[in-house]
Every structure is written in structure tokens, then in C-alpha cells.
Amino acid sequence: DQQVKQNSPSLSVQEGRISILNCDYxxxxxxxxxxxxxxxxxxxxxxxxxxxxxxKNEDGRFTVFLNKSAKHLSLHIVPxxxxxxxxxxxxxxxxxxxxxxxxxxxxxxxxxx
Amino acid sequence: xxxxxxxxxxxxxxxxQRVTLRCSPRSGDLSVYWYQQSLxxxxxxxxxxxxxxxxxxxxxxxxxxAQQFPDLHSELNLSSLELGDSALYFCASSVAANExxxxxxxTQLSVL
Numbered sequence: 418d419q420q421v422k423q424n425s426p427s428l429s430v431q432e433g434r435i436s437i438l439n440c441d442y443x444x445x446x447x448x449x450x451x452x453x454x455x456x457x458x459x460x461x462x463x464x465x466x467x468x469x470x471x472x473k474n475e476d477g478r479f480t481v482f483l484n485k486s487a488k489h490l491s492l493h494i495v496p497x498x499x500x501x502x503x504x505x506x507x508x509x510x511x512x513x514x515x516x517x518x519x520x521x522x523x524x525x526x527x528x529x530x
Numbered sequence: 531x532x533x534x535x536x537x538x539x540x541x542x543x544x545x546x547q548r549v550t551l552r553c554s555p556r557s558g559d560l561s562v563y564w565y566q567q568s569l570x571x572x573x574x575x576x577x578x579x580x581x582x583x584x585x586x587x588x589x590x591x592x593x594x595x596a597q598q599f600p601d602l603h604s605e606l607n608l609s610s611l612e613l614g615d616s617a618l619y620f621c622a623s624s625v626a627a628n629e630x631x632x633x634x635x636x637t638q639l640s641v642l
Contacts, residue, residue: 421572423572451630460620460636461620463630512628516585518575518631520572
């Protein structure tokens with residue numbers, strides 16, 4: 418049962434434009450959400466997070482939006498840069514049954530120069 | 531560099547064999563997580579340890595086991611290996627059980 422879903426396996430964006438990566442989840446008990454970025458031959462690295470009590474968190478070029486009623490979050494990257502080309506994983510934390518992080522299947526972002 | 535060290539980076543073995551993957555967490559991190567990433571799959575949670583004790587279990591097969599030692603390093607043991615066990619295995623650590631994870635670079639396991 419995939420509790421966190423990223424329905425777009427890949428995304429291509431022109432340099433300088435906005436990249437929007439989407440993530441849907443099913444469990445309303447998740448208490449915070451994270452985005453990780455992964456380059457080939459490396460482990461995922463933390464990018465940005467958002468608590469379930471907020472609807473937006475911003476860090477430089479990266480903004481995460483949370484819509485709890487729709488059980489949807491998105492990551493906006495503005496402006497996109499070629500170095501942003503990577504696989505992006507959405508993750509959700511569930512604390513009340515033992516701390517677990519559930520990950521989506523990832524979206525491969527390609528930023529075209 | 532995340533500070534999480536995984537060894538070996540690559541492992542090639544045959545079906546039926548047993549292997550051990552090792553993870554050293556970041557200095558000061560008490561919590562260790564193991565994840566499996568198969569082709570075109572997300573990161574599947576296997577198991578979590580906190581300060582030597584098992585805290586949470588995911589979709590870990592009975593053929594797999596793990597432990598966290600007093601020095602906080604962790605080992606994931608995979609036995610009676612099957613072709614389908616070929617995957618990238620990640621270890622992650624965090625300072626507390628509900629803090630964000632820092633990942634190692636993974637161990638690529640190939641079962642032939």
C-alpha cells in the first residue's frame with residue numbers, strides 16, 4: 418500500500434522557468450513532510466520540509482506547499498537551474514505508530530539549459 | 531558528505547548466499563533506518579533502530595535481519611538471497627527518532 422505517491426516519473430523544464438513537483442498522500446495522520454533530492458550514485462539529501470500545521474514553507478528558490486484537504490503537497494523551484502536536475506523524493510513522517518518515513522517513488526527532473 | 535558511511539558500495543553474490551551490509555551513522559545520531567530501493571521503486575522502509583533497540587518495522591522479509599550495536603553502527607543481514615533482492619540498500623540516521631534523515635550513499639547489491 419503506497420501511502421505517498423508521486424504520479425509523474427519525470428519532468429523536463431527550461432532553465433530559468435518554474436519546476437513544480439507533485440506528491441499525494443493517503444494518511445491524514447502524517448505530521449510532517451519532506452522533500453529529498455538524489456543525484457546518481459549518491460544517497461538522498463534533505464531539501465526542505467513542512468509541518469502538517471502549515472501550508473507553505475520557503476527556503477531560497479525552493480517552496481513547499483501543503484494542501485491538507487486535498488492531501489497534496491508540491492515543491493516549487495524558481496528559477497530552475499541545470500544543477501537542479503536530479504530525482505526528487507517526497508516523504509511523509511508518521512510518528513504515532515513508531516517513527517516511520519514513507520517515501521514516494523520519485524520524480525526525475527531535467528532542467529534544460 | 532552526509533556523514534553516514536555505508537560499506538561496501540557494491541556487492542555481487544549468488545542466489546542462496548548470505549551478505550552483511552554495514553552502516554555507521556553520523557556522529558551523535560542515535561537512530562538508524564534501513565531502506566531498500568528496487569528498480570523504478572521508491573524507498574521501501576525496512577527497519578528502524580534507536581539506541582540499540584528496534585523501534586519500527588516495515589516490509590522486511592523474514593530472511594532479512596538487522597541490529598544496532600553499542601557503538602551505534604548497524605548491520606543488515608540478508609540471507610537465502612534471491613534474484614529479486616537485487617536493489618540499492620540505503621542506511622539513514624537521525625539525531626532523534628522523529629528528526630529528518632541523513633542518508634548514506636547506499637550499497638548496490640546484485641544477486642546473480
